[in-house]
């Protein structure tokens with residue numbers, strides 16, 4: 001990866017603010033990126049990762065925070081986009097002092113950035129951060145929080161698949177469809193549950209054998225192998241592990257008709273692979289539209305969590321996917337671009353309203 005400079009990247013992608021935090025006592029090295037606050041405070045998860053270097057962490061936080069702006073906008077919620085990363089090994093370095101130190105720093109931003117769970121974080125970690133700042137969501141239910149967002153994310157991905165199926169095949173049923181779920185973590189396992197209950201023919205894959213064993217003991221699934229994962233003869237591929245699995249190499253192999261999953265930033269290079277996937281005749285349900293269930297769930301925590309309200313809002317993901325796919329077809333543009341344009345349209349429209357008294 002070539003070196004990136006914070007200010008020029010911010011200029012290129014429209015970020016408002018990037019803050020670096022350093023606390024030698026707790027070992028905290030963190031970056032918070034605030035992309036856009038037109039619609040509301042920048043809300044996005046906190047990720048702890050053993051980044052190889054600062055450049056990688058910066059690249060990740062800039063890209064993820066921008067994605068949150070688009071995700072919240074298209075989901076129709078009043079939140080801006082932000083993200084936080086901590087550089088370090090979560091297994092060895094995630095301590096109470098480190099999380100509280102970050103909490104203090106987040107508090108210094110006066111609510112412009114609100115944090116939540118992401119990779120390597122859970123609701124107990126959010127509880128620790130809450131000791132230092134109220135600007136945290138994803139708290140456990142016993143603290144009035146919305147708990148684990150994954151079931152809502154998985155439900156959103158499931159109905160996005162149904163919407164994509166309806167758009168492509170005229171029928172939303174997934175019965176008998178061959179579907180590969182890659183990544184059997186929080187979201188992937190809930191997704192398998194929905195697909196199994198609808199009678200889909202499911203293939204699963206995870207890096208960890210015990211996750212595959214656990215899911216195989218509960219549901220009738222085929223276990224895919226890592227060497228022919230992307231060449232499987234399937235109808236739908238659901239990336240639910242990490243990002244960038246849609247790249248020049250994998251797109252050469254993929255035989256499915258639809259890609260719809262939970263992972264963020266599935267397209268390695270949005271412009272290149274977002275176009276290539278369409279040229280290959282594969283319908284791509286843009287990740288940030290399909291996986292918005294989690295942010296919708298967390299959003300309702302800010303006004304006193306109500307599960308019914310959150311689920312009712314999450315149901316709208318089905319219509320959002322249809323709208324994006326229709327726009328892409330009408331304008332003959334890639335689906336990711338249609339989704340970006342719809343998200344930008346809402347931000348620009350609300351920005352105009354905000355300039356009036």
Ligand code: NAD
Pocket residue numbers: 119120149150151153182183184185186187188205206207208211240241242243262263264291292294295
């Ligand atoms: P998780 O960490 O619980 O699960 C990820 C799973 O993927 C793990 O089981 C891991 O072993 C597996 N994995 C990692 N690399 C892999 C690889 N190369 N091949 C196969 N499996 C691999 O994460 P999650 O909460 O289930 O989230 C899954 C994805 O969805 C992530 O990209 C996350 O950013 C995104 N997402 C999650 C939510 C949410 O509500 N949890 C919301 C929006 C987006």
